[in-house]
Amino acid sequence: MSGTEATSASAATGMVVARRVPWFRTLARRGRQTLHTYASITRELLANVPPTAEEEAIPDADRDLQQLTVLVETLLKRHYVHLPLPPRELRLHVGTRTTAANFWAQGLSSSSRVTHYFGESPSGPILDWGCGCGRTLRWLLGHELWREHYRGCDVDGAAVKWLRKQTGCQLAICRNKPPLPYDESSLAGLFSFSVLTHIRPEQHRDWYAEIRRVLRPGAQALLTVQGSDVLRNPARYRLRTKTLASLERAGSAYIQCEGHYKDASLVTEHFTRAQLEGLLTVEEYNTCGYQNMDLLLVRRSH
Ligand SMILES: C[S@@+](CC[C@H](N)C(=O)[O-])C[C@H]1O[C@@H](n2cnc3c(N)ncnc32)[C@H](O)[C@@H]1O
Numbered sequence: 516m517s518g519t520e521a522t523s524a525s526a527a528t529g530m531v532v533a534r535r536v537p538w539f540r541t542l543a544r545r546g547r548q549t550l551h552t553y554a555s556i557t558r559e560l561l562a563n564v565p566p567t568a569e570e571e572a573i574p575d576a577d578r579d580l581q582q583l584t585v586l587v588e589t590l591l592k593r594h595y596v597h598l599p600l601p602p603r604e605l606r607l608h609v610g611t612r613t614t615a616a617n618f619w620a621q622g623l624s625s626s627s628r629v630t631h632y633f634g635e636s637p638s639g640p641i642l643d644w645g646c647g648c649g650r651t652l653r654w655l656l657g658h659e660l661w662r663e664h665y666r667g668c669d670v671d672g673a674a675v676k677w678l679r680k681q682t683g684c685q686l687a688i689c690r691n692k693p694p695l696p697y698d699e700s701s702l703a704g705l706f707s708f709s710v711l712t713h714i715r716p717e718q719h720r721d722w723y724a725e726i727r728r729v730l731r732p733g734a735q736a737l738l739t740v741q742g743s744d745v746l747r748n749p750a751r752y753r754l755r756t757k758t759l760a761s762l763e764r765a766g767s768a769y770i771q772c773e774g775h776y777k778d779a780s781l782v783t784e785h786f787t788r789a790q791l792e793g794l795l796t797v798e799e800y801n802t803c804g805y806q807n808m809d810l811l812l813v814r815r816s817h
Pocket residue numbers: 608609610625644645646647648649650651668669670671674689690691692707708709710713714776
């Protein structure tokens with residue numbers, strides 16, 4: 516836009532404002548130059564100035580999201596240990612919605628559970644089993660002792676390699692069957708968000724035994740499983756009758772879906788408690804404690 520065009524645009528804006536806002540009309544009468552100056556200031560301040568055609572083409576919610584995304588990214592860079600947003604492909608490996616806002620919000624939610632249970636200053640290594648591309652990790656990096664004690668592993672080699680490049684954290688590529696690449700009784704804690712939810716129910720007991728093996732006696736693990744919400748609101752999930760019947764009768768069901776670990780493993784509380792029997796003690800079982808998943812706190816007692 517040329518200088519003259521800009522001036523006439525702000526003058527036009529000023530006229531619109533002058534028509535609608537009484538005090539501005541008085542001001543406008545006092546002189547064209549004053550009108551120009553105030554028009555450009557007022558344009559920033561008044562919501563009733565009509566948007567440009569370009570602005571109008573974007574729905575309000577999208578525009579707000581764009582602005583908030585820039586705002587959050589700027590604040591994170593300025594005030595936090597900054598980890599760039601992973602490529603869209605890797606974000607798709609850990610969820611179905613790939614917006615920055617969703618990625619940050621999910622990580623904020625999981626990391627706040629982690630600091631609630633393990634504190635902001637862990638005293639030994641804590642494993643993020645199924646860490647993906649660091650959705651939870653990015654929010655823990657702000658704490659010095661988490662930077663030291665965080666351990667992450669995932670079967671997703673691309674995600675682990677990307678995270679290794681971005682952070683100095685200790686990360687490993689693991690297999691989709693036990694054992695994990697950690698020594699017996701070596702971990703002060705373990706957490707895992709939405710991992711067992713993609714592993715077949717018949718493999719859960721083996722994984723609980725493996726979690727017990729790597730935890731130090733007395734250490735805790737925070738895990739999520741899915742099933743209670745499905746039983747509460749079956750209509751929302753539009754399951755096949757056979758799947759729902761299996762969950763109700765056998766306590767577990769498995770649904771295969773396209774994509775990186777998008778299968779859904781459904782288990783009841785009763786099923787999960789039975790799988791944990793004799794391995795790990797259930798200290799908390801929070802139905803729908805993490806989004807639509809159940810959140811469990813378990814302990815290796817001895
Ligand atoms: C829904 S994503 C959750 C990722 C991460 N926990 C988060 O909340 O951002 C599931 C993750 O589990 C990983 N995964 C699936 N099976 C695994 C296994 N047996 N061992 C380690 N990671 C596994 C997938 O590669 C994927 O990164």
